[in-house]
Amino acid sequence: MNYRHIYHAGNFADCLKHIVLTRILLHLGKKEKPFFALDTHAGIGLYDLSSDEAQKTGEWQDGIARLLGEKEKGLLGRLTGICAPYLDLVTDLNPEGGLKCYPGSPKIIDRLSRAQDRAFFIEKHPVDVEQLKVNCGRDRRLHVRADDGWVALRSDLPPQERRGLVLIDPPFEQANEYERLVAEFLKGYKRWSTGIYCLWYPIKARREVDQAAGMLKEAGIANSLRAELVIHKLDTAKRLNGTGLFIINPPFTLHDELKLLLPFLAQTLGQTAQRSHLEWICPPD
DSSP states (O other), X not given: OOOSGGGTTTSHHHHHXXXXXXXXXXXXXXXXXXXXXXXXXXXXXXXXXXXXHHHHHOGGGGTXXXXXXXXXXXXXXXGHHHHHHHHHHHHHTOTTSSSOEEEOHHHHHHXXXXXXXXXXXXXXXXXXXXXXXXXXXXXXXXXXXXXXXHHHHHXXXXXXXXXXXXXXXXXXXXXXXXHHHHHHHHHHHHHOTTSEEEEEEXXXXXXXXXXXXXXXXXXXXXXXXEEEEEOXXXXXXXXXXXXXXXXXXXXXXXXXXXXXXXXXXXXXXXXXXXXXXXXXXXXXX
């Protein structure tokens, strides 16, 4: 697995992550008071699906392309209200038709935040930081910084706003990244316990994922949700078999939305497996 995200932009994992991101942002936007968004591992914000890197893997063809195909055929059914904001955003970024551009999380946050909201985008790779600045433009609401995303969970929290979102989407380049994901989240949570946290992780095998979920359960943080999508059999740990999210303090509607969304994504995007999983690690108080 190549960890530069251009190889994976628009794949099945992005579809789940970014649909959930849109649902959270739309929820935050229902109240007039401003919200804050922190993206700890931001990437470049906008991806060219016609690039050699994206074409080499073609992962987007079995992800966002399939979902847009379902929309065009009118097959979203009850999922229309849940998926449409995300799919419409992707379509808007491709005004000439087709599918050339795909939004990373910074672009989605940009499009779904308002004049009174703020966002911090943290990226460690120096080349990607400069590209992210270009893709964000001269928007004073959006702050791009070259930094360690794990450090930002302490240095940028709590924000002046009382409401907001923290997206933690590391590259999983190290063997202990699952454990680190939960440990670093807990440090941020101690500083800002009222924010909505969305922690992304890959599924190659079950052991490390279950251990991370156990760490969250042991921490006893109420309102912690686990949502997973598996598209390949877990018969080898050498490929990306599935994807998951730990969501802490989710919007009150999100559990029921995921209850509909996850089986649909499994059926639509699944390949050698079509499974999903949704559970409360620690239910709301």
